[in-house]
Amino acid sequence: MNNSHSETYQNGLDGLSVNEFDENDTLRKAGDLCIDVLPIWAKQISSARETTNEAIENLSQRFYDLSKRIEATAGASSEHDYSKELMILLKESQTQLGSVISLLQHTVEDKKAFVEAVVDLSHKSKELNGLANTVKSIARETNMVAINAAIEAAHIGPLGSGFAVVATAVRRLSGDAERTGNNISEVVNSVSQAIKKVESISQEYEEKDSQMLINAEQVVDGVMGKFSEATQAMTDSAHEMQTQGQHIKNEIADVLVSLQFQDRVSQMLTHVQDDIYKLHDRVTSSGEIDNHQWLDELAATYTTQEQHQIHHGKAYKTNKSPKVVERKAAENNSDEITFF
């Protein structure tokens, strides 16, 4: 307590009754207490306000940065739609592998046609064998005719010697024809055997080719099925992530809306703090205090509805969470747009 203040109080106390003295002593002590305690209250409020401001602004900034990162990630993801590219790649792969299967089918069909041609050739070889037998038969008949001609020539005697020469030549030719017929039969039999072998091998390969084609189709279908499932799962996952990202972003925006309370609370605490300093100054200077005027001046500093409500005894109480309170307050202010 400063000297001038003590002297003022002391001068006022002279000539008072005991009761009046006690009452004024209490007031003097209260005044002294105010002088000591008011700056402490103000500083405590200031410290609490600054600490809260710092913490809320830090929190707000972190949420803000988080929201920007989500925005950037979602933006990059939507700019480069990997799932869409995968779906296109899947369709292209299906088309290309379908072409490969189709090519294999054509190859197998060509092989079938080749085997049918070989089997047809086998029938032709039978016809060739028949022709060779005919040649041999003709040769034998010719030989018999030549033998008979030689016998008749011998009966005629010297006059048939020329005819005997012709008969001998014919016999020789029929012998050659018979040998040729035998050779043709052997070759045809040999070719026929080879064709049967080829036919047998071809049929074996045809079965293998058909099985290979079925296997190839199954493998391609299986791989494409798995690829399709994986692509669909990735696409679903990407969409889910985008949905969740948007949801988180909305939640963060809600949280930031809720953190607006810091601005109002800071202003309210500043007004209280300023008023405490004002009271301290007035008590220190022993100036007159007009309660009504003081309260009016205090009310004039208010900026929020809550301050006015509290000032006029309408306690601003709530059991709701700050988020709900802030949202409600914001909704109540929805009509508070004034266009000039």
Add this chain to the structure above:
Amino acid sequence: MAKTVMIVDDSLSVRNVVGIALKGAGYDVIDAEDGKNALSKLTGQKVHLIISDVNMPNMNGIEFVKNLKQIPAYRFTPVIMLTTESSEDKKSQGQMAGAKAWVVKPFQPPQLLNAVSKLILP
């Protein structure tokens, strides 16, 4: 091309919530901590709308708008006052200074965006 909105408020929390709302709606955002800081950042670039608090250190929102209207490049830039103040007297001061709208905090982003879309320069 995105339009540019300036937010002037000493509260980082408010600047952030306004920033998120505006960027989410496709606007470019520049911010300032008070009127004096805002004037130092307005160097002739195109700003399509300004949102300003009223109670700020160094230079309050009313003084800021008065000063802004003296700058030819920003004479016609619409200003929305975004403040906890809701008294008619303060609103009148804002209107006299040149503000085009008055929004009371706390606010819902759609509410502010509605005012922005109505007033922003083409």
